[in-house]
Amino acid sequence: MTTHVFQFPCLKDNYGALIHDSGSGRTAAIDAPDGEAVIAAAKAQGWRLTDLLVTHHHADHVQGVPTVRAAYPDLRLVGPAKEAARIGGLDLEVREGDHVEIGRLAARVIETPGHTAGQVAYVFDDDDIAFAGDTLFSLGCGRVFETPMAVMWSSLCKLAALPGETQVYCGHEYTEANARFAMTIEPGNADLVARAEAVKALRAKGKPTLPTTIALELATNPFLRAEMASVQKAVGLEGSDPAQVFAEIRRRKDQF
Numbered sequence: 001m002t003t004h005v006f007q008f009p010c011l012k013d014n015y016g017a018l019i020h021d022s023g024s025g026r027t028a029a030i031d032a033p034d035g036e037a038v039i040a041a042a043k044a045q046g047w048r049l050t051d052l053l054v055t056h057h058h059a060d061h062v063q064g065v066p067t068v069r070a071a072y073p074d075l076r077l078v079g080p081a082k083e084a085a086r087i088g089g090l091d092l093e094v095r096e097g098d099h100v101e102i103g104r105l106a107a108r109v110i111e112t113p114g115h116t117a118g119q120v121a122y123v124f125d126d127d128d129i130a131f132a133g134d135t136l137f138s139l140g141c142g143r144v145f146e147t148p149m150a151v152m153w154s155s156l157c158k159l160a161a162l163p164g165e166t167q168v169y170c171g172h173e174y175t176e177a178n179a180r181f182a183m184t185i186e187p188g189n190a191d192l193v194a195r196a197e198a199v200k201a202l203r204a205k206g207k208p209t210l211p212t213t214i215a216l217e218l219a220t221n222p223f224l225r226a227e228m229a230s231v232q233k234a235v236g237l238e239g240s241d242p243a244q245v246f247a248e249i250r251r252r253k254d255q256f
């Protein structure tokens with residue numbers, strides 16, 4: 001076992017994450033919400049940052065890049081080709097299906113447009129670890145800012161198709177609020193009720209609810225369950241196209 005992940009809260013409700021290959025010593029940060037926090041996290045682990053994998057162009061994911069770069073001048077900055085102009089300074093632009101090697105580790109790039117038009121997720125298939133940025137959250141998903149709703153639905157379907165045991169790291173700790181909304185859609189879902197209680201207990205102790213897993217999200221996250229009869233019925237769209245059902249759930253969440 002040579003893969004180590006370290007997740008840490010920063011800013012108001014963001015998460016930073018580091019993934020480390022103890023064989024090669026290489027360490028990648030996923031996004032840089034707060035440069036000082038990313039550097040401090042690496043130092044606390046005794047890891048030297050070699051790579052920074054950006055999921056999307058929003059300021060709360062890239063504003064720390066210059067600070068991290070200043071501390072690690074040979075850092076490789078990796079990010080979505082489709083947002084290269086908005087992020088700036090990328091050393092490696094990635095697209096769907098590309099692989100990024102972090103020492104022995106390999107991240108597969110999945111394009112997940114919706115929240116932003118060029119957003120990507122990084123999936124370490126061999127380790128069953130995925131970094132989903134602001135596309136998928138536990139019991140929720142990102143707001144759809146830059147594409148039609150159906151595009152976001154397709155992106156979520158790509159993530160949902162990963163193995164159930166995949167550990168999913170997300171950009172924000174929104175789970176408790178997401179649980180309150182999810183309960184309005186599926187109050188009779190026993191898995192959701194149990195998850196909502198577990199989340200409440202974790203947050204009461206100040207503990208993270210992430211990472212989550214694809215299996216847990218498939219069982220509890222209404223945005224991944226737009227094909228389920230119970231969810232379709234809850235929003236009055238029985239038998240409808242799941243993309244349409246998804247759009248209706250997203251619309252309701254926006255107003256919740």
Ligand SMILES: [Zn+2]
Pocket residue numbers: 056058115134
């Ligand atoms: Zn974002």
